[in-house]
Amino acid sequence: MDLSLSDSQVLIRDSVRIFVQRHVPRAELVRQAGAGEVWDPAWQTLFAEAGWTGALVPASCGGLELDPLSAALIFEELGRGAVPSPLLASSAMSVGLLLGCAESEQRDAALTAIADGTMILIPALRQPASSWKGVAATGSSLVDGLLTGVKVFVPFAAAATHFLVTVEGGLAIVPAEAASVRLLGGFIQAAYEVTFSGVAVGALLRPGAVSFDHSLSVARIVAAAYQVGGMMEMLDMSVAHSNTRVQFGTPIGRFQRVQDHIIRLLNAMDAAKWAVYEAAWAIESGRNGVGRSYLACSTACDSAIEAANAAHEVHAAIGSDPRFGLTLYTRISRSMYELLGSPGWQRRQMADAMGW
Secondary structure (H helix, E strand, C coil): CCCCCCHHHHHHHHHHHHHHHHHCCHHHHHHHHHCCCCCCCHHHHHHHHHCHHHCCCCHHHCCCCCCHHHHHHHHHHHHHCCCCCHHHHHHHHHHHHHHCECCCHHHHHHHHHHHCCCCCEEEECECCCCCHHHCCCCCEEEECCEEEEEEEEEECHHHCCEEEEEECCEEEEEEHHHCEEEECCCCCCCEEEEEEEEEECCEEECECCCCHHHHCHHHHHHHHHHHHHHHHHHHHHHHHHHHHCEECCEEHHHCHHHHHHHHHHHHHHHHHHHHHHHHHHHHHHCCCHHHHHHHHHHHHHHHHHHHHHHHHHHHHHHHHCCCCCHHHHHHHHHHCCCECECHHHHHHHHHHHHCC
């Protein structure tokens, strides 16, 4: 097993890092977070021009068709910059579900539109009072071709041009203007309730040979990579702060307790990073990547919260000031925790996939 990066993968990682620093500066994210919503529609055009909207889309539909690790590196750098993640929902989760559907003109048309940036297809999957376990099994009802129902914890629904909705017998693509969208309160970033009331379905896609959960294997890996990037940045912020913050006449990084917090953060980040890289390698080499994708995602979800807590221990009061920027990563760690199912549920799925 060789988990080192190729020259082309290093180039991808570095180019995304430079792009994010130039076009999506943290100061702008902090400013928008104070207004309550972090998403600038102009970024979608930039992402499409860079090719990231089609990172996982087949070349036949205008995408880059990247291998899992190369795609993960894009999202790792987006996570490092705390860049909002409609891209994760549309170009990873929805693309995975579409690729798991049976061949159809509607499916390929949607993939092409996602790749060229004209469609932001946000998955609206969870129903009220249902866990992630029931997402694939319980869909909204279609009556005379019209969709009625409510979906909750829909990520970045306000950015959607279309929704990908679980319905009885498959998936439906629904125009966003036909739905009612309400931002949910609390500390979770950009989570919405979406209501459909007799909405006409734009396209109905039947399941293919690939199961619902298998379709999301690469999405789990890139979601985990997004969190790894955030942990990398929290580590850099914590080390820099420990070297410049002086207490009792010495940098606080010389204190053993502060060093303990930084090591906690480093260990959490490393555990998630290598789980992501191994899962990407496993999918590419055909070695039960499904099970390892569950492991990578569950590890990243737990590690991101551990890392954020450790970073706040290092920064103390200033870390809680929204103008400082650390809270961007704290919110992401909480928001991503159950985006693809709780870590406990994912570990049970991993055990089943591994045949344990």
